[in-house]
Amino acid sequence: MTTAARRPTLDEIAEARGRIAPYVARTPLVRLDLGFPDRQIFLKLETLSPIGAFKLRPALNAVLSRDPAALRQGVAVASSGNMAYGMAWAARLMGVPMVAYMYRGAPQTKVDGVRELGGEVRFVSQEIWWDYIIGAARPEAPELLINPVTDQAVLAGNGSIGMEIIEDLSDVDAVLTPYGGGSLTAGVASAVKTGSRPVSVFAVEDDSAAPVCAALAAGRIVTVKTRPSFIKSIGAPSLVPQLWPVVRELIDGAIAVSPADVTEAMRLLFRKAKIVAEGAGAASLAAAIARPDLKGNIVCVISGGNIDAAAYSVVLAGGIPSA
Incomplete structure (x- = not known):
């Protein structure tokens, strides 16, 4: 939680x-x-x-303030678009993998932006996406999941x-x-x-x-x-x-x-x-x-x-x- x-x-x-x-x-x-x-x-x-x-600000601070050892397996975020875009930019800067959990229907320009920066987009339902946001569930994956709201x-x-x-x-x-x-x-x-x-x-x-x-x-x-x-x-x-x-x-x-x-x-x-x-x-x-x-x-x-x-x-x- x-x-x-x-x-x-x-x-x-x-x-x-x-x-x-x-x-x-x-x-x-x-x-x-x-x-x-x-x-x-x-x-x-x-x-x-x-x-x-604006999401580059929080994404960068979240990544740059972490112990590099915590980032070795990559970072992940649930986002409707811009936070994922920012996290992909930050992950590329640090040279680590990045995963975005997005729901289908998110603006294509944001999906494309994540991918162009080397991030991986994993589509989930809006219900699962919201559960990730509020901490009711977590993806079964090795990346460090950074909460886009409460971190x-x-x-x-x-x-x-x-x-x-x-x-x-x-x-x-x-x-x-x-x-x-x-x-x-x-x-x-x-x-x-x-x-x-x-x-x-x-x-x-x-x-x-x-x-x-x-x-x-x-x-x-x-x-x-x-x-x-x-x-x-x-x-x-x-x-x-x-x-x-x-x-x-x-x-x-x-x-x-x-x-x-x-x-x-x-x-x-x-x-x-x-x-x-x-x-x-x-x-x-x-x-x-x-x-x-x-x-x-x-x-x-x-x-x-x-x-x-x-x-x-x-x-x-x-x-x-x-x-």
Whole structure:
């Protein structure tokens, strides 16, 4: 069973940042002028990572912080795509084998990215994939299985994003992050909530599967009904129980946005800034636009841009890709 996670300390986040710095350049924080009189929108562009997504940070920190002896038989991760992509990049750096447990229907661009970096993709059902995430089951294989949500090195690696945000925008008022398993939100919030200035952090979900909103309303983890969606990296039938107590204490709320809201944000990013974002990557901007009650300096973490070309062409043409 996966052990309970804890909030990473600022020292752990700083150590992670230093560890991955030779391989991951600082990503820019840029202002997106939407003409709002009472709020400024800033974009944290994790799309400019070497793999096109923030997941290289946690994957690298998880691998580089391990004893090399633990990596001899390789590393493995359960992922819908970007964490697998990041882990394959990190494993190639270390010269060890890598296995990704993915479910069929994951974006082909992410599957291809793993394979091009030398990783092996093993497809499993979504039920087994989720069991691997929450620690209810483990693959019978020799590789070191790194949990993409609860691993402490993963959380600290994600915290490096929050540290950069605070350094670049000391008067930030709110940070919006897409919420999949929750490690991005937990890591970023752990960093931005360490100073004297109050900063609100919101988890952003696809309303096709919004377990954070449901858990906050119910006061406990619940299972929600889900609908098929083209947005693959966020949304689940429930929450990872080992991480939820940490997240619950860190976030100030959750915002659910529709696929229509997200595709409009994707088009806006392309039209205004020539930024290509996948669905999950644009969800934070969609949420910021949908919540005019959020005032001041708002940072949207644009978490990734790995989307299949066919799906992106549908978005640019004004549509919503099929699930």
